Amino acid sequence: MRKPRSPPRLVEQAGQSLLRDEALAVAALDELPTELFPPLFLAAFAGRHSQTLKAMVQAWPFPCLPLGALMKTQKTHQETLQAALEGLDGLLAQKIRPMRWKLKMLDLRGNVHQDFWILWSGGRTRAQVISLVGPGEAQPMPKRQKVDHSWMHPLEVVIDLCFKEDTLDEFLTYLMEWVKQRKGSVHLCCRKLKVFAKPMQNFMNLLKMVQLQCIQELDVSCTWKQTVLGSFVPHLGQMVNLYRLLLSHVCEPPCSCFTEEDHHVAQFTSQIFRLHFLQELYLDSVNFLKGHLDQMLRCLMSPLETLSLTYCQLQESDLMHLSLCMNISHLKRLDLCGISMLDISPEPLKVLLEKVSATLQTLDLDECELTDAHFNVILPALGSCSQLRTFSFCGNSISMPVLENLLQNTARVRQLHLGLYPAPLESYQGLHGAPHLGRLADLHARLKSILQELGQTRTLLLGGPLCTQCGNRTFYDPKPMQCPCHRRA
Incomplete structure (x- = not known):
């Protein structure tokens, strides 16, 4: 009714x-x-x-x-x-x-x-x-009150902006033109700014209009050259209340010399020095920091909660400096996905994990070219991460005995509720292709049995190779959860 x-x-x-x-x-x-x-x-x-x-x-x-x-x-x-x-x-x-x-x-x-x-x-x-x-x-206010416009504070227009297309839509075009014509009496304040489109000129023009000190979250997720970065960084230093910064795909010029590279690094890190409230830093495919990460780390003015260095080219010295940095000792999230560690000693990573063991909640080591030898070194440090809730290291060449040791070493980590692990080497029929489903199911059952014996109820998924079409991964529980490409086929 x-x-x-x-x-x-x-x-x-x-x-x-x-x-x-x-x-x-x-x-x-x-x-x-x-x-x-x-x-x-x-x-x-x-x-x-x-x-x-x-x-x-x-x-x-x-x-x-x-x-x-x-x-x-x-x-x-x-x-x-x-x-x-x-x-x-x-x-x-x-x-x-x-x-x-x-x-x-x-x-x-x-x-x-x-x-x-x-x-x-x-x-x-x-x-x-x-x-x-x-x-x-x-x-109630007085009926009438004379004012002197010379001392009036500008009116604030607050908006979150997200550019996904090459041109602005009708709504934003109208607003931008209105603000531009009233410069001085109106301030455009943007708390969250996301850019996913090219050309970058629209973005640079916008930075000239907004009150840069109002920006708290900035995500720039489109390919740009270091010359564009050079034009951007002076604006970055004025975003003094920035809380979150994401930059991706900064490409090096074809014939960049060491002097030019040093200049770009110094230019960028000098602006990081002015961001006293920065707590979340995401750098994806930003390769000019290779061998210079210590310069950026020295410029961090406050402890980070999130550090994401994904698909960047780093040296062993970079990871060593990272493990010694005081402003990463309270990290809650660490993402090093796509950082090749094949020719890097696992010791810096071990020291880093020990440093953040009391606070780390999320750890991502996907596609890092880690081997059994790497994991045997860092396993004790992983076991000391008492607050860890999610751990992912898919896309690495790891054997079944190491996965079993991992479960034993993290048995005391009661907060850990989700583990995304690589399908063990023993589940593959050859060097390439997907794991053998029957063999993978048996290995998955063994790992689940170990968890039960340890009194753990965490979710454990085994990940296969990345899809060449969409970049997503097939997970096994033990039945395959196919990527969207397979579901559409």
Whole structure:
């Protein structure tokens, strides 16, 4: 039986009544109680009453207008944004401060402030309202107040940006042009910035517009040359509140000399020195650090929680410097996937694991060309990683006896709940191809039996070779969990 629909609350009825006459709604804003603004704004937004939206932006009685949380559920972003920005234009053009002018930030992020609209639309007591907006935020302001625009703080427009295409979409193009024309009175603040597209010129132009000190997370995941890196790093040093940095695929020029390489390293590391709040560092296929990793490590100004050096070319000296760095001693996540250690002594890796043993939760050593000899050295250190929860080292040539020793050495690591291990050498019929399913099932059963004897309930998956088409791996439990290519075939 369908539950009967609740009748509209009085506040909703009042809002609907006002919106039947937009001129009346706009005129009533000066006398509208603070508690009625969010419900009326929701009604105007849903009904696309542009004139009312513009007027409400100008009279908004809170420091922040979380418009992005509403736009996330509506397809007509352009229409809504245009109405809001036109309202801000009218606000910025006034020489007399409107009665309720408190707006300091227009937040266009879609994944924050959801609770604001939920709380206000559900109706709250005045005490709850005051608690929500902060002490004094719900108090009435003087009717009129003259202002001097020379001392007014710029209005902040906050947005998270993700570039996936070569050109900006209509929404971002309109916003960027609006901000550009109001430089000085409006600041574009981007907390999270992700770039997956070329050309890089769009990215570089954007960096000239945003407040670089506002950026907290930066992901640049597209191939670029060191010359482009040289143009970027001066901007990096201005991102003084950066928490997460990801750079990938920095290519070396064909005839790079040692002097040029030293210059690029010094240029990059000198900016890392200015990032006092950096806690997550991801470098993927960034090869100019080979033999120079110590320079970057010396420039770290705060302890890292995450360090990911994947598919980079490193020397044994680089790993030794890494194991001695004080600012990696509290790592929670270490990812060295794709770092070839075939001709590198396992001792630096052992020292590194011992250094982070008290805090490390996730360890990835996939595709590192590790052998039994490497693992026999680092096994005791692995057993001391008391907080380890996930460990993956697929794509390495490891025998069944070493896997058995691994389970024995990590028996005391009670936090470890997921192990992604390579299919043992004994499961393969030859040097190439997939493991023999029957043989692999027997070996998998032996490993599971050892876990049971040790009182462990962790998930144990054995990984085969990477798919040449999609780059994903087939895992066995013991039945194969095929990559998407096989499922489509």
